[in-house]
Amino acid sequence: MNRIHVRGATLAMLVAVAACGDSTTEVVGDLSQAEAEALAEVVGSTVFTSASNNPPDAQAGAPSRMPVSGSESISGTLPCELGGTVTVSGDLEFSGDTETQVDASYSITQVHDGCVAASQDGIVFTLDGAPSVSAGLNMSISQSSLSMDGGYQGAVDWATDDSEGTCTVDITLDIEANGLDETVSASMAGTVCGISISKTLNLG
Secondary structure: OOOOHHHHOHHHOOOOOOOOEEEEEOOOOOHHHHHHHHHHHHHHHHHHHHHOOOOOOOOOOOOOOOEEEEEEEEEEEEEEOOOOEEEEEEEEEEEOOOOOOEEEEEEEEEEEEHHHHHHHOOEEEEEEEEEEEEEEEEEEOOOOOOEEEEEEEEEEEEEEEOOOOEEEEEEEEEEHHHHHHHHEEEEEEEEEEEEEEEEEEEOO
């Protein structure tokens, strides 16, 4: 499957995946509304990156239509935007055909390890697993577009230049990317450290 290159680094900053293995994680540290939105964006970006770096094993550029379906295990360690890593494990199921569209379903668990990334507004976070982040994503991929929806709940240790803490997150998201005009729209809503957020990003 040909991956759609829609401002890769910016798109990777958009969205997210998470479901913590420990639902009793205590919230520690104070975040402003803007910081809570930025943290949701940054955690989401690592999830999107995890999924987009594990595309369905199908070739969209095949000369004729060919049905495809299958399932795969996902395992590996990926670099974060500004340093550190995130270790990914999970499962992928996909079906469709190589001429029109392939639909994929991801179940992913992540462990951040000194993972450094910045929000669109320039807030830089360093993330560590508390203890992990997991997610469910549904993705549809064609030769010219990508759409994704799903959600994540979990917890991370976070640090900025000014403060640090541990945060629970519970976010739903929706992403639409058009590879022809290189536009991306993403929306997310839910709670971060008990703070309600709703944010839409439009790029391109």
